[in-house]
Amino acid sequence: MRHRFRGKFYHVECLDTWRGRSAKNREQGYCTSPEKPNRAIVLRRKMPKRSQLANAIHEAMHACSWDLSEETVNESSIQIAAYLKKLFHIIPNEDFWGPQ
Numbered sequence: 001m002r003h004r005f006r007g008k009f010y011h012v013e014c015l016d017t018w019r020g021r022s023a024k025n026r027e028q029g030y031c032t033s034p035e036k037p038n039r040a041i042v043l044r045r046k047m048p049k050r051s052q053l054a055n056a057i058h059e060a061m062h063a064c065s066w067d068l069s070e071e072t073v074n075e076s077s078i079q080i081a082a083y084l085k086k087l088f089h090i091i092p093n094e095d096f097w098g099p100q
């Protein structure tokens with residue numbers, strides 16, 4: 001799929017394995033610089049540490065604010081994911097996701 005972050009389109013994909021990918025990208029996912037061509041966010045389907053939701057937020061934060069530190073992105077994405085998971089329980093599904 002494609003998604004636009006701050007005016008720049010990213011190709012977004014979710015992979016089961018990292019075969020053929022460089023070692024530094026084998027953890028939970030990655031996001032390429034918004035200044036480079038062929039921008040991409042790649043998410044790993046199975047998460048050893050962070051949840052899938054926290055991982056998706058983490059890489060989206062990089063796409064939106066490339067200058068933020070890894071520590072800030074990591075801490076914030078985990079907290080935002082926990083916040084959203086709590087909201088899932090108190091907001092009816094149709095209200096949470098809006099009209100489809």
Ligand SMILES: [Zn+2]
Pocket residue numbers: 058062070073
């Ligand atoms: Zn990161």
